[in-house]
Amino acid sequence: MKQVLIIGIGAGDPEQITVQAVNALNRADVLFVMDKGPAKAKLAAYRKEICRRYIRHDRFRVVEAESPERDVAATDYDAAVGDLNRRKQDVFERLIVEEIPEGGCGAFLTWGDPSLYDSTIRNVEAVARKGHRFEYEVIPGISSIQMLAARHRTTLNRIGQSVAVTTGRRLAEGWPADSDSVVVMLDAGDSYKRFAEQDVDIVWGAYLGTPDEILVAGKIRDVAPEIERKRAAARRANGWIMDCYLMRRRKTD
Incomplete structure (x- = not known):
């Protein structure tokens, strides 16, 4: 069965990574980096530096995907967030289905701690509810x-x-x-x-x-x-x- 890891990677300093997170990174065959555009290229660079420092093998792949943005002009905030998460779930579903081999392990690298003002856990849960067979695990991180x-x-x-x-x-x-x-x-x-x-x-x-x-x-x-x-x-x-x-x-x- 496929495995999905949701790894909290801290607020930005590569030295904030926990031992548990390092071990989780080394279990992954594919690492998902959600790209938020050229203005936030530094964020992707920090993630890649974490991988360079701590992954002890060269068998992994890094897959970058464009992260949808919320419609900031929308007057109904809750509806806008709901729409954003549905679009994110479509991206997550594609990554999990197409990029993780059967029996393999994929990891989403999330800023800070995945439990705090982050939608990754909810969106992975939503993909699982669609009937896709995979197990998922959450690794906490140091929050901002x-x-x-x-x-x-x-x-x-x-x-x-x-x-x-x-x-x-x-x-x-x-x-x-x-x-x-x-x-x-x-x-x-x-x-x-x-x-x-x-x-x-x-x-x-x-x-x-x-x-x-x-x-x-x-x-x-x-x-x-x-x-x-x-x-x-x-x-x-x-x-x-x-x-x-x-x-x-x-x-x-």
Whole structure:
């Protein structure tokens, strides 16, 4: 039977790969790299460097496939995401059916950890539900959230307190209830700025674990202009941005 591995490869630094992930890479006959266009060529290069460093045999193939993009102009976000995942599932199905030999092993290399704001697990499950016979396994990875906390030498939560992980789109609706700290991903609209007049600290990071890494920390009202400026400049320079941040309300005595 065919086997499919979903391997978390960390936020970008090849040294973030776990021993389990290295062993999984060495089981694969074919490695799938989802190409997101010339602007994100560095991402594909990081994946290839990981393969070069850690795969101990030369029997594997690398198959690149174009990754569909979400219609950012669509007004119905949920419908747009549903359409995106259906198109991704078509790509995954073709790769699994056509590129993995019977009895062979294929691997999808996913950024960070596959369980966090990534559709690979759901899309592989959807392909399996169509009746294709294969087994699949998930190998966790170091997430950008873990990298953010490590780079800023902080924790995600205060002692005994909760932390919420959400998106910029959800944060724009308000601070998550009953959460002392908030980690935000996928924020295209700088939603943190709505809290600039409150006593809130932020630690922000972009391209974590890569040579392009950028870090900013401080009270939101003080550092928001710097984050906005550096974020815009980095997007212009690279054509894309991957960032996340942690916000925490200051304690009052």
